[in-house]
Amino acid sequence: MFYHLMAQINPELIMETFTVRDLRERTGELIRGAEEGRLSVVTKHGTPVFIAVPFDETLLREGVATALAVRLFDEEHVSLGKAAKMAGLSVGQMTDLLAGYGIPVIRTTREELEQSLADFG
Template identity: 30%
Template sequence: MQVIGIKELQTNPGKLTKAFQDNDYLLITKHGQPLGLALPFAEGIMEQGLLPWFAIKGFQSGDLSLGQLSKALGKNQHETIKLLELLGVPVADYDFAEDLAAIEKMLAA
């Protein structure tokens, strides 16, 4: 999620287009206070509904934890993981090469 002030958005509307092209959403503020959300259109909005879709996008971007997502969806974590699997959303995001390097470093010590 990106945060942008309303004045900046007025002077540089291309930032909104860029965020949509990157499939990202914007929190629009005025004097540092939340004013609104701008989000790209996606089929998931129509299929899942706005709140669940928005919560899932928040999870994908790292803004929500699995527990927070589960609470927002009104599901337990097991049900949430199954839903994410059906939607093709990875539950864990890690860098395999980074993990191997850390293991090799531990073994070398």
């Protein structure tokens, strides 16, 4: 299921892309990006081969699939439901996990908040 969900995401739109050939010349960039918490995808002949996931607390505690799901949700690339499926969790479990990392599940823009307040007034 994880791979099926990942196939629905265009990694080039949300991650820095490196070709296998780039790795020789741009390894430093890949490492700096990981240190800054950015995901990267490595491709071969235009096909994704692997994703470089930053080595952080989430990865250590939760594993690769969950760390990737948390990061993609936090960066607003996937919905809560999709992130939960990627992590193999229920939506409630995913909500609890995100709360544990201080990641808000409901994100309201300033304009949405102002409109909601105006609707009550």
